[in-house]
Amino acid sequence: MWGMHSLRETIAISDHIEAIKLLRAFFENWN
Numbered sequence: 001m002w003g004m005h006s007l008r009e010t011i012a013i014s015d016h017i018e019a020i021k022l023l024r025a026f027f028e029n030w031n
Helices: 004-030
Strands: none
Touching: none
16 A cells, blocks of 8 residues: 555656756757
């Protein structure tokens, strides 16, 4: 079973991944 702590960590990791994707797209648009 997944605890709330693990769920929060998973959400945080997914948020970081989305932010990295946005940053990569942003920098690629500048180049």
